[in-house]
Amino acid sequence: MADSFHRVLSAAEVPPGTKKAVQVGDRCILICNSNQRLYAISNICTHAEKPLERGRMSATWIACPTHGARFDLATGKALNPPAVKPIATYEVRVVDEWIEVLIKEVAT
Amino acid sequence: MAGETIEAGKNTTPPKGETRCPGAPTTQEIIARDKVPAPAWVRSESYEFMGDQDIPTDRYIDPAYARKEFDTLWKKTWQFACREEHIPEVGDYYVYDIGPYSFIITRVAQNEIRAHYNACLHRGTKLRASGTVGNAEEFRCSFHGWCWNVDGSHKSTTCHWDFPHVDPKKFTLPQARVERLAGFVFINMDQAAPSLAEYLGPEALAHIQAWKLEDRYVYLHVSKRLPANWKLVIEAFMEAYHVIETHPQVAVSNGDANSQYDVYGDHVDRFISTLGVLSPHLYGKHTEQDILNQFTLGDSGALGSVQRTLSGGATAREVMAQMFRGMFEKATNTDLSKVSDSELLDCFSYTVFPNTFLFPGISLPMVYRFRPDRFDHRKCLYEVLFLRPVPLDGQRPAPAEPIELRDDQSFTEAAGMDQGFGVILDQDTDNLRLQQEGIEASAKRGLTLGNYQEIRVRHFERTVDQYLGQKS
Structure with a gap:
């Protein structure tokens, strides 16, 4: 299957400063509207696999509410313990007022 | 003249500490001539x-002295942990470390902040990593999952059946005292320390309250590790005496040798260093236009490009006050009409013992914080935080994310740092x-100081001596 953009939410559903989790296939993705930009990141913390969606979000990071690991919104990089591994990030765009996320299919 | 130093042989020596820079106006005389009067x-x-x-x-070179400071001075003094704007919502936290000690500064209710000791009461794991911020609905230990409510009360013990000796009521997270100001x-x-108000004393407290720093926000935050004992670093910022040698580019527009120095009780002191006037070291060597050209700002980003032209016999200080008032008002969307020329222009440097500097001015609007490296007393x-007035529309911008410079980087490399100001900090670092x-x-084996x-x-x-239990 080819890489493809998936329509996940209307843009109005994620106003500035908010975030919303969506399911795309087996992926749980968090759409974040921060600092006048949309980000699409994995909603699952790489430390203890807890959801990030209730975590505090700044202009550049999101903090896991369970144990406090933070991740860079743009790159997914883990910024502090207890996480070490990055979270996945996804290319995101708005088409006709819809937020679309690029899912890359892994060759099997 | 300020630079002429040998006074030996005089018969009428004034009492020690009463001599001021000869041939130069005092700071108070300079400020008294300003158009918009100072408070x-x-x-x-x-x-x-x-x-x-x-x-x-x-005290600067002995590791044992540094260890004693952690046991005495740092455990007994009031320290700036964070700004309220770092933790605006209930559950927001900011981890503050000093040496081996660590605290989760947490907003537990809209108008209540607590400082939890950052360690699980089970086997001691930090509940949050040092240097982090976030929001918690509970503080859950990442090791075995013991859990505390954000107010510090014990919430749950994993496999409680195995801990009949754990009384949840006695397992509240220990707390440091918290006070809020400005x-x-x-x-x-x-727990036995005086209140923050007593610690500061009535006069210094009144000064701080007058500035309304609660109405400012952090627009730039830069940190860097400096190559000296924390006390030497602090002392490098306590006087304008070094300006002529260390920062000659600044002296053209700084009343350095005729700056004013004040002390308030044991924990607060200050200087006022006038800007927009020539250094007494340089009298006769520069024009008013030179002074205008050389002015250095901590917040030049608020001004954009400045037209620096003198006319009609005005002084550089007059022109700058007038110009800056209008430009800062426009750039920051604030009303500065009642702010004095001195507050707009001059460098006010206050120390709140042991490690915080507050600069309530507009052109140099900083907060400094100094902390010893816990593993290296050298x-x-x-940290330098630049504060700007909250805009008139009441929208408080989020505080700036800290920019952490490496030891080998120049301060001028920090995005948003005024280049002239970054050069000054680099010069101080080299010294x-x-x-x-x-x-x-x-x-x-001793430092000799000017009176x-x-x-x-x-x-x-x-005051260091007092906390270390040494006679001074």
């Missing part, structure tokens, strides 16, 4: 002679490395 907290003096003995230098959150580990973590090494190399211009250094070290 009372500017127009007062509070100098006190405190002796002229050398300061012993073991948008700053202060903590103190000493290193100091320095500090040489000073730390020089003190270690020296055959002389007036270096009174803040003596005042600071006198």
Whole structure:
């Protein structure tokens, strides 16, 4: 299957400063509207696999509410313990007022 | 003249500490000539002679001394932990570390902030990593999952059946004391310490309250580890005496040798260093236009490009006050019509013992924080936060994310840092490395201080001695 953009939410559903989790296939993705930009990141913390969606979000990071690991919104990089591994990030765009996320299919 | 130093042989020696820079106006005389008059907290003096003995230098070079500071001074003093704006919502936290100690500064209710000791009461794991911020609905230990509510009360013990000896009521997270002032959150580990108001004393407290720093926000935050003991680093910022040699580019527009120095009780001191006037060291060597051209700003980003032209016999100081008032108002969307020329232009440097500097001015609007490196007494973590007035529309911008410079980077590399200001900090850094090494190399085991211009250094070290239990 080819890489493809998936329509996940209307843009109005994620106003500035908010975030919303969506399911795309087996992926749980968090759409974040921060600092006048949309980000699409994995909603699952790489430390203890807890959801990030209730975590505090700044202009550049999101903090896991369970144990406090933070991740860079743009790159997914883990910024502090207890996480070490990055979270996945996804290319995101708005088409006709819809937020679309690029899912890359892994060759099997 | 300020630079002429040898006074030996005179018969009529004034009492120690009473001599001021000869041939130059005092800070108060400069400010009294301004068009928009300064408030009372500017127009007062509070100098006190405190002796002229050398300061012993073991305190800067002995690791045992640093360990003793952690056991005494740092456990008993009020310290700036974070700004309120760092934790605006209930559950927001900011981890503040000093040496081995760590606290989760947490907003537990809209108008209540607590400082939890950052360690699980089970087997001691930090509940949040140092240097982090976030929001919690509970503090859950990442090791075995013991859990506390954000107010510090014990919430749950994993496999409680195995801990019949754990009474949840007795397992509340220990707390340091918290007080808030001017948008700053202060903590103190000493439950018997005086209140923050008593600690500051009535006069210094009134000054701080007058500034309304709660109505400002952090628009730039830069940190860097500096190559000297934390006390040497602090002392490098306590006087304008070094300006002519260390920062000659600034001296053209700075009343350095005629700056004013004041002390308030044991824990607060200040200087007022006028800007927009020529250094007494340089009298006769520069014009008013030179002064205008050389002015350095901490917040030049608020101004954009400045037309620096003098006309009609006006002084550089007059022109700058008028120009800056309008430009800062426009750039920051604030009303500065009642703010005095002095507050707009001058450098006001206040120390709140042990490690916080507050600069309530507009053109140099900083907060400094200095903390010893817990693993190396010859290193100091320095932070500078630039504050701007909250815009008139009431929308408080989020505080800036800290920019952490590496040891080998220039301050000018921090995005948003005024280049002139970054150069000044680099010049100070270079001196500090040489000073730390020089003190270690020296055959002389004491620092010799000026009676007036270096009174803040003596005042600071006198209070250090008090906390370390040493006679000063």
